[in-house]
Amino acid sequence: MGKIIAITNQKGGVGKTTTAINLAASLAILEYKTLIVDADPQANATSGIGFDPKNIQTSIYECIIDDVDPHNVILQTETPNLDLIPAHIDLVGAEIEIINMPNREKMMRRALDQVKDEYQFIIIDCSPSLGLITVNALTAADSVIIPVQCEYFALEGLGKLLNTIKIVQGRLNPELSIEGILLTMFDVRLRLSKQVVDEVKTHFQQMVFNTIVNRNTRLGEAPSYGNSIIMYDVSSTGAINYLNLAREILQKNNMTSINNTDKKIDVA
Numbered sequence: 001m002g003k004i005i006a007i008t009n010q011k012g013g014v015g016k017t018t019t020a021i022n023l024a025a026s027l028a029i030l031e032y033k034t035l036i037v038d039a040d041p042q043a044n045a046t047s048g049i050g051f052d053p054k055n056i057q058t059s060i061y062e063c064i065i066d067d068v069d070p071h072n073v074i075l076q077t078e079t080p081n082l083d084l085i086p087a088h089i090d091l092v093g094a095e096i097e098i099i100n101m102p103n104r105e106k107m108m109r110r111a112l113d114q115v116k117d118e119y120q121f122i123i124i125d126c127s128p129s130l131g132l133i134t135v136n137a138l139t140a141a142d143s144v145i146i147p148v149q150c151e152y153f154a155l156e157g158l159g160k161l162l163n164t165i166k167i168v169q170g171r172l173n174p175e176l177s178i179e180g181i182l183l184t185m186f187d188v189r190l191r192l193s194k195q196v197v198d199e200v201k202t203h204f205q206q207m208v209f210n211t212i213v214n215r216n217t218r219l220g221e222a223p224s225y226g227n228s229i230i231m232y233d234v235s236s237t238g239a240i241n242y243l244n245l246a247r248e249i250l251q252k253n254n255m256t257s258i259n260n261t262d263k264k265i266d267v268a
Contacts, residue, residue, distance in 0.1 A: 001116055001117050002033075002035075002116050002117065002118070002119035002120050002121055002122050003120070003121055003122070003142050003143070003253065004112060004116065004121075004122040004124065004140055004141045004142045004143075005121065005122070005123050005124070005141060005142065005143050005144070005145055005179055005249075006124040006126055006134075006137045006138055006140075006141035006143075006144050006145070007019050007020045007023075007123065007124065007125055007126060007144075007145050007147065008126040008134060008137065008138070008144055008145075008146065008161070009128070009146050009147055009148070009157075009158075009161060010128055010129055010130045010134075010157055010160070010161055011128060011149075011156065011157050012128040013128075013149070014147045014148060014149045014184060014185075015147040015149060015182075015184035015185060015213065016040075016125060016126065016128070016147055017040070017044040017045050017048060017125050017223075018048075018184070018213075018219060018223075019145065019147050019182060019184065019213070019242075019245075020036060020045050020123050020124070020125035021036065021045055021048050021049055021125075021223070021228050022219075022222075022228050022229050022230065022238070022239075022242040023123060023145075023242055023245055023246060023249075024036045024082060024121070024123040024228075025049075025079050025082055025228030025229070025230040025231065025242070026228075026230055026239075026242045026243045026245065026246035027081075027120075027121050027123075027246045027249075027250075028079050028080060028081035028082035029079070029080075029081075029230050029243075030243075030246055030247070030250070031081060032081065032120040032121055032250075032255075033081045033083075033118070033119050033120050033121075034081060034082050034083070034119060034120065034121045034122070034123065035074070035082075035083045035084070035085065035115065035118075035119045035121070035122045035123070036049065036082070036083070036084045036085070036123050036124075036125065037060060037084075037085045037108075037112070037122060037123070037124045037125065037137075038059075038060060038084065038085065038086050038087035038125050039060055039087065039091070039108070039124050039125060039126050039127065039133055039134070039136070039137050040087055040091070040125055040126060040127040040128075041087060041088075041089055041090075041091040041092040041127060042087075042127070043056075043086065043087040043088060043089065043091075044125075044223070045084075045087070045125040046059075046084065046086040046087050046088075047223070047226065048222075048223035048226065048228075049077050049079075049082075049084055049226065049227075049228065050077060050078060050226030050227065051075060051084065051086055051226070053086065053087065053088055053089065056086045056087075056088045058072060058073045059073060059085070059086045059087050059088040059090070059091065060073070060085050060086070060087055060091065060108070060111070061087070061088055061090045061091045061094055063085070063108075063111040064094055064098065064107045064108055064111060064133075064136070065094055065097055065098065067110075067111075069114065070085055070111050070112070070114055070115050071114070071115065073085050073086070074115070078227075078231065079228060079230065079231055083119075091133065094132075094133060095131050095132040095133055098132060099132065104132060104136075105132070105135050105136055105139045105172050106136070106139055106140075106172070107136055108124075108133075108136035108137060108139070108140045109136070109139050109140035112140050120255075124137045124140070124141060130160070130161065130164050135164075135168060135172070138164070138165065138168045138172075138173065138176060139168060139172045139173045139176075140173075141173070141176060142175060142176070142177070143176065143177045143178065143179035144165060144176065144177075144178050144179060145179045145180055145181075145182055146158070146161065146178070146180075146181045146182065147181075147182045147184045148181055148182065148183055148184065148196075148200060149183075149184050149185040150183055150184065150185050150186045150187065150190075150192075150193040150196040150197060150212075151185060151192070151193075151196065152192065152196075154196045154199070154200065155199070155200065155203070165178065178207055179249065179252070180207060180208065180209040180249075180252075181200060181204050181207050181208045181209065182209050182211070182213065182245065183196070183197055183200060183208065183209070183212045183213065184212075184213040185213065185214075185215045186212045186213065186214050186215060187214075187215045188214065197212065209245060209248055210248060211241060211244045211245040211248050212241070213238070213241045213242070213245070214237050214238070214241055216229075216236060216237045216238035216241075218232065218233045218236040218237070218238055218239075219236065219237075219238030222238075229242060230242070230243070
């Protein structure tokens with residue numbers, strides 16, 4: 001049975017979609033069968049992995065609203081072991097359409113339960129909000145990764161997100177846990193970035209991943225070519241960061257026998 005991880009933060013521009021695409025691709029390259037679920041109406045994960053949202057006929061929207069079998073929606077990507085359930089702009093209206101439906105918070109779980117046994121990891125890219133679709137993702141997920149950018153106001157809104165997670169744990173999904181807080185957009189040249197790292201680690205301690213994602217030009221270029229950083233430039237700093245994150249998650253979940261000396265790939 002696969003582990004479902006939601007990538008969420010209601011703040012925009014923190015690296016949610018970048019993390020969803022590149023973590024999923026890293027797990028896939030490490031030979032773990034992985035599915036990305038694009039749960040954001042902007043459909044950036046869909047386009048970032050090589051599909052034009054305008055050409056998408058069926059998406060996660062149809063799975064949630066029309067009870068379409070997700071097997072009929074899944075697309076194979078160019079990355080071995082990596083599949084996608086795409087998003088479409090129609091997802092914007094889903095929150096209004098499901099508001100009066102019974103078990104409205106569990107509609108994504110119902111869809112993903114049909115494919116969960118076929119993947120080792122399912123990565124959900126959430127929208128930058130705490131609306132019903134994000135609550136659906138949290139209800140379906142086993143754990144949450146929270147990207148936090150190494151910039152001013154990094155902790156802004158994080159308390160509200162953690163409170164939402166606590167509510168979901170209490171009312172809808174008691175098994176939900178926090179996989180970790182991921183520091184992103186780290187700039188080695190800036191003292192502020194280092195201060196943010198220290199502040200987040202002081203506040204959240206063991207919840208923070210050891211892996212930190214550096215600000216990297218190649219990482220920003222990859223989506224415009226419809227590729228993950230792994231397929232675009234596997235030797236780049238960004239690729240090494242996300243491979244390290246994948247390995248850290250595997251270790252945390254006792255899914256690897258990597259020894260201590262091989263735990264991390266050094267960034268040149």
